[in-house]
Amino acid sequence: MKKFIYLIVAAFAFASCTDNFEEINTNPYQISTESLKQDFNHVGSFYPSMLGQIFGNQIDHNLTNVTFSQQLATPTPFVGGVNNTTYYIRWNGYWDREYNNVMAPAKQVIEIAEADGYSVFVEWANLIKIISMSRVTLYQGPIIYTNYGKTGGVQYDSEEVLYKAFFSDLDRIIAEFSNNKDYVGLNNFDASFNGDVNKWARYANSLRLQLAMRVSKVDPELAKKEGEKALADPAGLMLSNADNFNISGYGAKFHPAQICFEWGDTRMSASMESILIGYKDNRIEKYFDPVSDMSLVSDHPDWPYKGIRNGAEMVAKDDRLGFSTLDISFNDPAKVTKRKVMSADEVYFLKAEAALRGWTGAGDAQSNYESGVRASFELWGAGGVDAYLADKTSLPLDYVDPKAPAGVNAFTNSITNTVAWDEAATKEEKLEKIITQKWIACFTNEMESWMDHRRTGYPKLPIVYQNSSNADWGTIPQGDILRRMPFVNNERNGNPEGVADATVKLKGPDEIGTRLWWDTGGSNF
Incomplete structure (x- = not known):
């Protein structure tokens, strides 16, 4: 009888333990799937x-x-x-x-x-x-x-x-x-x-x-x-x-700041120097820091900024480390994780071009153009926007490289369009104004500027000084620009059938001079 009672008690005790098995054997410090779902963390x-x-x-x-x-x-x-x-x-x-x-x-x-x-x-x-x-x-x-x-x-x-x-x-x-x-x-x-x-x-x-x-x-x-x-x-x-729309707070440092200040591998471009100084654009002091060696800017001492020509002929890195860095604010720990993907200024410039193309709802081209410039000045905290928009005379500068032999890396400015809107201008002239200002405003989001330059031909930027292209990746004719990047080696090796078909769809060889679908060349209208 005692043995029977013991078995009954044991059975009840076991049942009680197994009833709470999941709760008893759950790690109190482990995050459960259900708790993750409650906060959408999964x-x-x-x-x-x-x-x-x-x-x-x-x-x-x-x-x-x-x-x-x-x-x-x-x-x-x-x-x-x-x-x-x-x-x-x-x-x-x-x-x-x-x-x-x-x-x-x-x-x-x-x-x-x-x-x-x-x-x-x-x-x-x-x-x-x-x-x-x-x-x-x-x-x-x-x-x-x-x-x-x-x-x-x-x-x-x-x-x-x-x-x-x-x-x-x-x-x-x-x-x-x-x-x-x-x-x-x-x-x-x-x-x-x-x-x-x-x-x-x-x-x-x-x-x-x-x-x-x-x-x-x-x-x-x-x-x-x-x-x-x-x-x-x-x-x-x-x-x-x-x-x-900024990419911010995701732990990714604003990488040009790292490249500029920690590695010394990037500086202001000569095109930025030419356009910003020529147009007397106060955004320059928000984008870049002035040089400390005034001998670098003897041609424009009142605007002490110096850039490097893209594709420059160079001997040693140290020669141009004294040229303008990014503005030091880009290295501020509170700002280095913030970078714009798209901003209001770009949208206004898109609307300005849409108005030129006659799209319903785009509004007035001049109003959108000027709103885009104002939005950019506001974004960067730059002053003098009214005088800037009224400027009918200033033009970008010719460029001289003070660290190169005479004539090397130099270029003559090709932009003949001023900042002030001219309603009597042609559509091409108006588009050049829009895209040039869009190029300036897209600083830190250069992807769209590269696209626009290929699509429209604006701004009228100098060609790279040193063109090292050859048959390995495709030759860029003198006076032309690189149009695309080749398909990547991982795809060439791992998906050769896909790359072969993609090359047919590209309608040209898998080379850097092949135009993309939307890069048609010719007139913009």
Whole structure:
């Protein structure tokens, strides 16, 4: 009898233990999947790192689109002066960065968000994919987008297919954001807009306008349709500096500051010197620091800034380290993680060009042009904008390199257009004003400046002094510019069928002189 009672007690005791087994055996210091879901951490944690990869590093960015747009230049004669900056390709890494660090995690997080019904997170990831891939295509042309994630020899999208896919995806993304204006799920993961879905919708519309303008020469009908859709959407556009899209707070240092101040590998460009000083542009003191050696600026001592010609012939790095650095404020720990992807000034300049092209809803070209300049001066805290906009005489300067033999690296300015708007000017002359000011305002976001220079021919920048291109990557004729970056070696070796098909879609050899789809040449109107 005692044995029977003992077994009953033991059975009850065991049942009691197993009833609470999960609770008793759960590590109190371990974060459970359910607790992660409550705060959206199981999906949201992906986004800061994806956004932080939009801008590349020195190799991905500073020695490609930054130098090709002539915003900054290097004092360093890397590899004996024969490198990307002189049109011989040594580095080509942006593709790998974006596919490994944006497209791959985006695919994963979209699957998680879809499974849990988090549609706003799904479309946020899809928007980040467009941000990334719309930049990668500016390098290579055809890229992998609609077929991403497939196995085997993955086919690239032609640029025509790609841009139509971007526009189609933006339809869905903007609709989702517009239908969820009060959604708060993004708050803990969004250092750009603090989770404000309305601001993401405004950015998505502005991105649509940007992409529409890219294709305005090659497919005017598509461009007009998509541009007018952006201009008319109730969510609006980014028309205030309070709406600017910055990559900020993601732990990624503003990389040109690191390259400039820690490594000494970047300085002001000669084109910046020529244009900013010639136009008496007070933004120069917000962008760059003056030189300490006044002998470098004997031709304009009242504006003590000196830049390096892109593709300059150089002997030693030390020769030009005394040229103008970035403004020291860029190295401020409170600012070094902040960098703009798009700002209100660019949107105004897009609207100004849209007005020239007759797009409904664009408004007046002059008003948008002047609003863009004002927004840029406001953003950088520069004074004198009224006098600047009224200047009908000042022109960019000719350039002399004080560290080179006479004539070496020098150039004669080709810009004959002043800042002040002239309603009697031709459309081409008006477009030159718009794109030149857009180039100045896009400082720190040089990708679009490089695109605009290829698309429109503006600003009228000097060619690189030393053209080292050859048959290895394609020869750039004297007087012309580099038009694209080659397909990357990882794809050439790992997906040769895809690269071969992409080269057919490129409609030209896989070389640096082949024009992209939207880079049609000729008149802009």
